[in-house]
Amino acid sequence: MSKEKEFRNYKVVRPEWVVDSVRVGKQLPWHKYRLIGQGNIGASINALSDPLSQLSAQPARQGSESGNLGLLVKPTLVIDRFNEGLNRSWVRKNLASDKDFIKRYYKNSRLHHLSTWKAEMKDYVAQLRSKYRKGKGTDKKVDRGNRIIMHVDFDCFFVTASLLSHPYLKDKPVAVCHSQQQQQQPVDSDQIDEESLRAMSRLGGTSQIASCNYTARSFGVRNGMFLGPAREKCPGLMTVPYYFDTYKRISRRFYEELTRIADEIQAVSIDEALLDVTEAVHHGFGGSPERLAHHIRQIIYEQTQCVVSIGIGPNILLARVATNKAKPDGVFTIAADQFDTIDLKVRDLPGIGYTLEKDLVQHNIASVRDVRNATLAELQAICGEKTGQALYEHSRGIDNRVLESDKLRQAFGADIGWGWSAK
């Protein structure tokens, strides 16, 4: 459905257009072969994926209108300097056909690390739980009410951890990315001359920023941005490299401490965990979640020299939203009856990303308050049955999900969508 929308204004034909055109030795008019705009696209697609249907395709009658080229392939960027680049050793090493390409690629891909670490940390938590003889967490359905959930998340994790090796950059705007091209010395952008500023903003490129610190964020830089646009916003932006081993070492200490403390724990990622501390707050913290949070922040900092922020709430949703309010370097609590008073955009809700935000805004739903003013049926018409239901509940601060630490893996896979080719 999304592709139908994306290609609505393009000429997209079924493969028979190619076969038939070859058969008659010229380009046939494309209209009769049109894939989009005929209705019933589902059936056409089913037919496409059935190899027998290709064999039995009827030869088309010859049309008389003169068709122009109907098959549209999304335009591909052609690198003019390709041949020049081919001789350079960097490109030669990164041809996807190189025999060690996959190994080298995975060694350097932060997203690959993120994915494998997530699985490893789930495993590690399971190990630690049995080592610490933590409960099975099976009877949760009995007393689901009145839980205390914490969301613990390192502040700009990769930057903080990389800066342990580059401490003198701590107060500058800093990003972690592969490109290390930059001024030799960090500068303050307010005391630098125009020309150097322009020179620095040209030190851009398409290296992705995995993480940037809060100084950089004050300029509008964000995780996931390309370095080029980031330096336009923040010309003095310094970069530091990845230290993958350090990130993993820190994360293991993080999970060791948290698993010991929490009643229940769910590993969310290398730098982020959900805790159920309903009982734990009574073990030396006088029943105060904030005092326990303070203790956790202290102990994690001692152990890792990295800062975590903590969100506290009666369910996963509120704890996560609270973390965003807590950052950087803080703790924030949202009680069930406070949620309505917080001014949030739909995009601030976990689970609402780029596309769902667009879909909702198209229906004049931009804020969480707007969601609350919509009916369940309206939301389900926009987002689908379950997503609409979840949105309806989340907009009211309702979230009945429980922490999961012992789910079985359902799938595995591997893919690479980057690399250089010899044309």
Added chain:
DNA sequence: ATCCTCCCCTAC
């Protein structure tokens, strides 16, 4: 209704 297939979307 429910299941199956082929996607889309989100998160880190």
Added chain:
DNA sequence: TAAGGTAGGGGAGGAT
């Protein structure tokens, strides 16, 4: 210059 992976929830449309 450049290292955009991957699991899991879920929707649409058709088959059973």
